[in-house]
Amino acid sequence: MKPNDQTPLELYDLKADEITAHILGYLRAKGYVCWAQDNRGRYNPKTGKWYPHPNSRVGVPDIIGHRKSDTRFIGVEVKAGKDRLSDYQIDFLNELKEHGGLPFVAYDFAGFVASFERRGLHLPTAPTDAAAPSILLVVATASSDTA
Numbered sequence: 001m002k003p004n005d006q007t008p009l010e011l012y013d014l015k016a017d018e019i020t021a022h023i024l025g026y027l028r029a030k031g032y033v034c035w036a037q038d039n040r041g042r043y044n045p046k047t048g049k050w051y052p053h054p055n056s057r058v059g060v061p062d063i064i065g066h067r068k069s070d071t072r073f074i075g076v077e078v079k080a081g082k083d084r085l086s087d088y089q090i091d092f093l094n095e096l097k098e099h100g101g102l103p104f105v106a107y108d109f110a111g112f113v114a115s116f117e118r119r120g121l122h123l124p125t126a127p128t129d130a131a132a133p134s135i136l137l138v139v140a141t142a143s144s145d146t147a
Contacts, residue, residue: 014080014108014109015080016062016078016079016080016081016083019078019080019106019108019109019112020036020062020063020078022109023063023076023078023106023109023112024036024063026109026112026113026116027063027065027074027076030116030121030122031067031068031069031124031125032065032066032067032068032074033065033066033068034063034064034065034066034074035063035064035065036062036063037060037061037062037063037064039056039060039062041053041056057092058088059086059088059089059090059091059092060075060092061075061076061077061078061089061092061093061096061103061104062076062077062078063075063076063078064076067102067121067125069124069125069126070125072100072101072102073096073099073100073101073102074101074102074103074104075092075093075096075101075102075103075104076104076105076106076112077089077093077103077104077105077106078106079105079106079107080107085105093105102121104116
């Protein structure tokens with residue numbers, strides 16, 4: 001059997017889930033803990049409509065996580081084809097930026113990597129004392145007065 005030439009990656013547009021998979025692998029290799037956030041909502045077969053999950057926040061990026069070294073939050077909204085940002089997504093990304101997080105919109109993998117590296121985020125960072133959050137565990141117990 002004669003081997004077939006593989007189509008180079010740049011000869012076709014990646015779908016959103018393919019872009020997401022590439023970005024997740026890249027971020028994990030660069031020291032981030034991240035995952036793809038299920039934002040699709042739930043489908044009601046009786047009405048034939050999608051509705052947001054009651055416990056979800058609308059506008060959360062497709063990829064969320066944090067950098068291991070300093071726990072800095074990252075959010076990546078992945079767009080493919082004619083898909084555009086919603087007002088909720090814009091609001092979330094602006095709020096993330098306002099609070100020191102790392103917001104991104106990725107239309108393709110190469111563009112994401114270029115933006116990520118242009119900001120120097122691919123370089124290792126040394127952990128800081130602020131990166132080690134103190135954890136306060138409060139245990140509530142039922143008290144009974146037996147006097």
